[in-house]
Amino acid sequence: MENKHIIIGTAGHVDHGKTSLIKALTNFDCDTHKQEKERGITINQGFTHIDLPNGNSLGIIDVPGHADFVKNMIAGACGMDLVMLVIAADEGIMPQTKEHLAILKLLGVKTGFVVLNKVDLVDEELLELAEEEVLEFVAGTFLENSAIIKFSAADQTGKSELIEKLTEASENIQPKNTAGIFRMYIDRVFVKEGFGTILNGSVLSGKVNKNDSVFLLPNKKELRMRKLQRHGKDVDDVVAGDRASLNVVGFKSKDFKRGMLLSDEMLKDTKLIDVQLSLFENSAQLELWNQVLFLHETVRVPVRVHLLDEDFLQPGKSCLAQVYLPFPIVAEIGDKFIIRNSSGNVTLGGGEIIDNHPLHHRRRRKGQIEDVQKIALGDTAELIAAQVRKS
Numbered sequence: 252m253e254n255k256h257i258i259i260g261t262a263g264h265v266d267h268g269k270t271s272l273i274k275a276l277t278n279f280d281c282d283t284h285k286q287e288k289e290r291g292i293t294i295n296q297g298f299t300h301i302d303l304p305n306g307n308s309l310g311i312i313d314v315p316g317h318a319d320f321v322k323n324m325i326a327g328a329c330g331m332d333l334v335m336l337v338i339a340a341d342e343g344i345m346p347q348t349k350e351h352l353a354i355l356k357l358l359g360v361k362t363g364f365v366v367l368n369k370v371d372l373v374d375e376e377l378l379e380l381a382e383e384e385v386l387e388f389v390a391g392t393f394l395e396n397s398a399i400i401k402f403s404a405a406d407q408t409g410k411s412e413l414i415e416k417l418t419e420a421s422e423n424i425q426p427k428n429t430a431g432i433f434r435m436y437i438d439r440v441f442v443k444e445g446f447g448t449i450l451n452g453s454v455l456s457g458k459v460n461k462n463d464s465v466f467l468l469p470n471k472k473e474l475r476m477r478k479l480q481r482h483g484k485d486v487d488d489v490v491a492g493d494r495a496s497l498n499v500v501g502f503k504s505k506d507f508k509r510g511m512l513l514s515d516e517m518l519k520d521t522k523l524i525d526v527q528l529s530l531f532e533n534s535a536q537l538e539l540w541n542q543v544l545f546l547h548e549t550v551r552v553p554v555r556v557h558l559l560d561e562d563f564l565q566p567g568k569s570c571l572a573q574v575y576l577p578f579p580i581v582a583e584i585g586d587k588f589i590i591r592n593s594s595g596n597v598t599l600g601g602g603e604i605i606d607n608h609p610l611h612h613r614r615r616r617k618g619q620i621e622d623v624q625k626i627a628l629g630d631t632a633e634l635i636a637a638q639v640r641k642s
């Protein structure tokens with residue numbers, strides 16, 4: 252049977268049992284850092300995998316639920332094909348339950364289900380109330396008609412149903428595009444004695460073979476591959492949808508910065524991008540010029556956002572905007588992003604990149620804005636015309 256290449260992940264409020272759920276499924280404790288153990292919360296993303304009864308091995312990303320670490324949750328959520336939104340039955344919907352779901356929507360995650368955890372702590376009446384609250388909460392979102400699995404990480408209630416759901420999902424989910432350019436944003440770097448540098452990440456698109464070389468971008472350094480692993484096993488190729496581990500030669504940790512990626516092509520970096528930007532319903536209004544935090548894959552950078560076709564952006568609304576980055580990043584058309592306020596403690600909204608090498612639209616001339624609008628609507632002819640104008 253063809254192995255499916257899919258990454259599943261957790262989301263939800265702190266202490267609702269995300270890490271415990273993954274431990275119940277895999278026996279692996281994603282809270283590996285000393286500080287995480289001491290505080291009893293997830294700070295970084297955790298990575299593992301699950302081997303399903305149908306032979307599929309799925310990558311897993313466990314994200315932090317705490318409000319202070321939403322930035323780490325966003326980096327993890329960018330790679331997910333399926334999300335398990337964990338809600339504790341005794342506490343119900345909490346602030347990060349809402350924030351995480353809103354982020355997942357903007358990042359374009361399309362499938363998932365709800366795990367109503369800690370059912371051992373509530374009686375039947377409370378459980379029914381919790382389920383009603385969840386149904387109301389997910390109405391109108393991508394989780395609207397999804398299952399709500401009653402679970403307890405403490406006594407393993409619902410575990411077989413959960414595995415069944417994941418198995419079903421692994422058979423039905425449309426995997427990522429393995430035909431395109433290989434792209435993997437590095438989310439973990441470590442040195443293994445006797446091996447050298449190991450780079451981890453979620454493969455977003457394309458594939459790579461163990462005999463290929465890859466480029467570290469945006470600083471354009473070529474790296475030779477020594478060994479390639481997927482879910483702890485040596486493999487010849489890793490493809491889109493895999494959690495991958497690349498043992499490389501030529502990597503210097505002093506060259507590495509958060510937000511860097513590996514690719515099989517020398518992708519051009521950018522400091523200016525055009526986006527379709529949406530604000531959350533409960534967000535503050537944006538002005539013509541704004542200072543915000545821009546989060547895209549593992550990139551996290553303060554940027555200036557210039558609205559293009561509006562003078563103000565109201566909560567719940569969307570418009571076109573141009574993003575000015577202080578240093579170059581690699582981002583492609585169609586990529587999703589999130590913005591937070593400049594101090595980085597409130598998520599404002601996010602959207603999609605519509606042009607990664609646009610012209611400056613500082614003066615917001617009418618014709619120019621109309622061209623951007625056409626590109627945003629997916630007008631291929633206009634996109635080509637725009638490329639010609641730029642050159």
Ligand code: GDP
Binds near residue numbers: 265267270271272372
């Ligand atoms: P996370 O922050 O969402 O990752 O939550 P954790 O998995 O770290 O769990 C938070 C706390 O809830 C821990 O003390 C767990 O032992 C406890 N816990 C998790 N799941 C259950 C459950 O199903 N029942 C009970 N009684 N406690 C649970």
Ligand code: MG
Binds near residue numbers: 270314
């Ligand atoms: Mg956790």
